[in-house]
Amino acid sequence: MKVLVTVKEVAEADDDFAIEGTDIAASDLEYDLNEWDDYAVEAAVQLAEAGVADEVVTVTIGPERADETVRMALAKGADRAVRVWDDAFEVGFADVAAKVSTFEAVVEAEEPDLVLGGVQAADTGFGATGVALAERIGFEHAAVVNDLEVDADAGIAHVRRELEGGVEELTDVDLPAVLTVQTGLNEPRYASLRGIRQAQRKEIDAKDLADLGLTPGDVESALEITSMYEPESESDAEIIEGDAGEAAGRLAEVLRDKGVGA
Amino acid sequence: MSDVLVVSEHRRGELRDVSYEAITAGRELADARDGDLHVAVIGGDVDGFAEDLNREGVDAIHAVENGEEFDHNVYQTAIAALLDRTDAGTVVTPNSVNGLDYVPAVAEDRGLPLVTDAIGFEYDDGLTVTREMYGSKVETTVDVDGDRHVLTVRGGEWAPAEGVGDAPVESVEVDLPESGARVTGFEEVGGGDVDIADADVLVSVGRGIEEEENLELVEELADALGATLSASRPIVDNGWLPKNRQVGQSGKVVTPDVYIAVGISGAVQHVAGMKGSDTIVAINTDPNAPIFDIADYGIVGDLFEVVPELIDEFA
Ligand SMILES: Cc1cc2nc3c(=O)[nH]c(=O)nc-3n(C[C@H](O)[C@H](O)[C@H](O)COP(=O)(O)OP(=O)(O)OC[C@H]3O[C@@H](n4cnc5c(N)ncnc54)[C@H](O)[C@@H]3O)c2cc1C
Numbered sequence: 001m002k003v004l005v006t007v008k009e010v011a012e013a014d015d016d017f018a019i020e021g022t023d024i025a026a027s028d029l030e031y032d033l034n035e036w037d038d039y040a041v042e043a044a045v046q047l048a049e050a051g052v053a054d055e056v057v058t059v060t061i062g063p064e065r066a067d068e069t070v071r072m073a074l075a076k077g078a079d080r081a082v083r084v085w086d087d088a089f090e091v092g093f094a095d096v097a098a099k100v101s102t103f104e105a106v107v108e109a110e111e112p113d114l115v116l117g118g119v120q121a122a123d124t125g126f127g128a129t130g131v132a133l134a135e136r137i138g139f140e141h142a143a144v145v146n147d148l149e150v151d152a153d154a155g156i157a158h159v160r161r162e163l164e165g166g167v168e169e170l171t172d173v174d175l176p177a178v179l180t181v182q183t184g185l186n187e188p189r190y191a192s193l194r195g196i197r198q199a200q201r202k203e204i205d206a207k208d209l210a211d212l213g214l215t216p217g218d219v220e221s222a223l224e225i226t227s228m229y230e231p232e233s234e235s236d237a238e239i240i241e242g243d244a245g246e247a248a249g250r251l252a253e254v255l256r257d258k259g260v261g262a
Numbered sequence: 263m264s265d266v267l268v269v270s271e272h273r274r275g276e277l278r279d280v281s282y283e284a285i286t287a288g289r290e291l292a293d294a295r296d297g298d299l300h301v302a303v304i305g306g307d308v309d310g311f312a313e314d315l316n317r318e319g320v321d322a323i324h325a326v327e328n329g330e331e332f333d334h335n336v337y338q339t340a341i342a343a344l345l346d347r348t349d350a351g352t353v354v355t356p357n358s359v360n361g362l363d364y365v366p367a368v369a370e371d372r373g374l375p376l377v378t379d380a381i382g383f384e385y386d387d388g389l390t391v392t393r394e395m396y397g398s399k400v401e402t403t404v405d406v407d408g409d410r411h412v413l414t415v416r417g418g419e420w421a422p423a424e425g426v427g428d429a430p431v432e433s434v435e436v437d438l439p440e441s442g443a444r445v446t447g448f449e450e451v452g453g454g455d456v457d458i459a460d461a462d463v464l465v466s467v468g469r470g471i472e473e474e475e476n477l478e479l480v481e482e483l484a485d486a487l488g489a490t491l492s493a494s495r496p497i498v499d500n501g502w503l504p505k506n507r508q509v510g511q512s513g514k515v516v517t518p519d520v521y522i523a524v525g526i527s528g529a530v531q532h533v534a535g536m537k538g539s540d541t542i543v544a545i546n547t548d549p550n551a552p553i554f555d556i557a558d559y560g561i562v563g564d565l566f567e568v569v570p571e572l573i574d575e576f577a
Contacts, residue, residue: 248571
């Protein structure tokens with residue numbers, strides 16, 4: 001069985017940041033593997049270790065810089081990686097359909113039995129790519145999966161979906177399927193030194209749209225970010241100033257007034 | 263195409279509040295486009311639900327009797343059928359866990375642009391949606407191409423629709439294709455020793471605590487204050503505290519007199535579980551952390567410096 005994992009390099013804003021145009025200044029962003037995708041990578045690698053999966057391939061839409069993040073997934077045990085980038089992605093904000101078109105082409109080339117990805121990306125928070133991809137490629141799907149058991153012989157993934165308020169739904173999903181995973185599904189490993197060394201030798205196959213038989217028109221976005229700003233705080237929070245000791249002293253007064261510690 | 267279709271949501275025999283909020287958002291959009299508001303209710307006690315959903319401003323209700331609980335296959339098929347039967351150009355749904363499981367498929371199936379987790383929108387020639395990015399540190403406005411779209415709306419951003427409407431209720435039958443995903447049951451998780459929902463004072467710890475060993479520090483604070491210890495999700499995901507201590511959308515909803523968030527950013531799914539607290543205190547190094555937007559008192563500072571001082575105050 002082949003598992004394809006969609007991984008994203010996500011950006012996090014520094015405590016102090018400036019907005020330039022319709023994005024945060026690149027110098028105020030730090031990049032990392034999307035938290036939710038980390039659990040997807042771990043799930044796939046565990047399937048390989050259990051002998052259920054023969055190969056784990058990651059796919060990323062991202063510029064060359066993203067290789068660093070991709071290497072992290074490779075160091076954790078993925079076998080190889082595909083990274084797609086094209087000038088067409090530079091011009092705007094790729095919507096769900098644009099990403100799905102890209103992943104669809106990769107799925108056609110790789111023919112996985114199972115696609116795993118995080119339920120959402122920490123930076124844009126759309127939470128939609130996996131399920132939309134399933135619809136496009138005719139796979140079954142389940143979203144917000146926090147428990148996964150694959151019965152490869154029967155061709156079924158037994159999953160739990162985590163609903164609101166501590167309720168879980170038990171679902172059987174026929175393979176091939178796309179599952180979007182929730183944190184807590186497993187315990188993502190740290191990359192070992194050995195893994196990091198091995199990752200240097202693993203293949204990152206960089207492709208552009210033409211390599212996938214796509215044109216810029218295929219990834220045209222219906223969405224355009226027209227402004228970005230720091231939200232006006234409607235908060236009337238009283239910020240307690242002073243060094244740690246002073247602030248703690250003042251907070252203690254407030255808390256005592258509320259009857260805390262009495 | 264200027265009509266709007268709102269899809270309601272229910273669980274275990276009850277409509278979820280976000281359904282009424284989605285109706286308000288849907289009505290707003292329908293007004294801006296001079297269209298009608300259709301509401302779909304799919305599965306469960308559709309007749310009872312249809313009555314509850316019949317609020318002011320609703321023009322038509324479509325009741326799809328099919329199964330008791332959510333099933334993405336049924337939802338997808340029913341919504342496709344309703345889009346064929348009605349003149350609805352925009353689908354509006356709650357941005358919920360079940361929404362994550364069917365809405366993207368509906369948009370993809372219909373080739374409609376999708377914008378999730380909207381916190382506001384304007385319609386003037388075209389749709390412009392307001393949403394957050396980078397962990398709620400910034401807001402963006404997003405222009406959407408075309409006059410047909412799918413929009414999911416964040417809970418708590420629109421007032422629930424009120425009043426009693428007189429929309430006709432139509433029952434709808436759909437042909438279901440064979441499904442390759444079958445719901446086999448539900449399970450309640452996260453019971454246990456302490457019910458954080460009963461506590462008057464909560465000291466809640468987040469990823470800012472960095473290491474499991476450091477939990478001792480907040481435990482000490484909770485002891486000193488006579489408070490109960492709770493946590494954000496990553497602490498529970500790491501196995502540092504049991505699931506019954508998790509506050510938030512997928513954890514517990516708490517309403518203590520005092521909630522002290524220590525090293526918690528205030529992600530929307532966390533806030534969903536604690537925004538009803540009487541007094542909210544936040545200790546965080548990042549002045550832009552969204553937790554400060556809902557806090558009553560804030561200390562912008564390092565928890566490893568502030569918390570020991572606070573323990574001393576109460577020792
Ligand atoms: C479907 C779904 C359901 C979810 N359900 C829940 C839920 O029920 N509950 C929940 O909590 N989350 C939930 N989440 C996860 C949520 O999106 C966030 O990932 C999570 O709440 C972040 O937790 P955090 O604030 O502890 O960590 P982070 O977001 O990493 O924040 C850590 C904070 O600590 C601060 N900090 C760092 N060091 C220090 C220091 N030394 N002193 C003071 N402050 C410091 C940082 O500035 C930062 O603001 C859910 C997500 C999804 C997709």
